[in-house]
Amino acid sequence: MKRLAAAGAAAAAAALLTLTGCGTERATGPEAAAGSERATGPERTTGSERATSPEPTGSRLFQDIAARCTDASTRLPSPPASDPPDNAALSPENSRYAENHGYKQTAQLTPNARCRGAAHAERITAELRKAGPAGLRNEGDLAALLERLAYPKDVTGVHRSGGSLGFTLSLPDGPCLTGRLGPPLDIETHGAYMEGGCEEPRGGH
Numbered sequence: 001m002k003r004l005a006a007a008g009a010a011a012a013a014a015a016l017l018t019l020t021g022c023g024t025e026r027a028t029g030p031e032a033a034a035g036s037e038r039a040t041g042p043e044r045t046t047g048s049e050r051a052t053s054p055e056p057t058g059s060r061l062f063q064d065i066a067a068r069c070t071d072a073s074t075r076l077p078s079p080p081a082s083d084p085p086d087n088a089a090l091s092p093e094n095s096r097y098a099e100n101h102g103y104k105q106t107a108q109l110t111p112n113a114r115c116r117g118a119a120h121a122e123r124i125t126a127e128l129r130k131a132g133p134a135g136l137r138n139e140g141d142l143a144a145l146l147e148r149l150a151y152p153k154d155v156t157g158v159h160r161s162g163g164s165l166g167f168t169l170s171l172p173d174g175p176c177l178t179g180r181l182g183p184p185l186d187i188e189t190h191g192a193y194m195e196g197g198c199e200e201p202r203g204g205h
Helices: 002-027 030-039 047-052 056-067 092-100 111-135 138-148
Strands: 156-161 163-168 175-182 185-192
Touching: 002 175, 047 175, 111 138, 111 175, 138 156, 138 163
Parallel strands: none
Antiparallel strands: 156 163, 163 175, 175 185
8 A cells, every 4th residue: 555655646746847847938939038128129109208298390390380279269360240232233344354363362361360370470571671682682691591490391482572572381280371572571371372383363354
């Protein structure tokens, strides 16, 4: 009986060693290695890290200008009550003129968009005056100045008309700006033209 008990104990010990060996193989197998790689893989960027990453200058600029105009209404103003048309307004010549020049009409701006446009115009005007004629000799000088002010090239058009430099700017946050360096220096805030875009269409219909 003692020999049978000893044999049973030895068999149990062998079985336990076998199970332990199998468990060790599973822990060090390919799946475990993959799990270890996943656990030690690249760390995800936390929200606090994203919050501290620097933003482009243009983004901060446009956010600051938008903040200045938060109290301005984003609704279009009601159109003024129109008087009954007189005979001159109904004449075929005037109707034809209005039709041929309709392409020059621009979309109406909300008070908020007009406020933002005026803020951009004020900022650009200050830099143009600092540069002066000596710093703005050609289209390249003007384009470079606008780019330094964080207005990207793809929304800026620079031209020379009648010996005077000018530009059009389609602001990422809304209205259009049309500038003429003159003299006198003038920057107008307006909506997009009815045919699309911020540049005034050429020619009539």
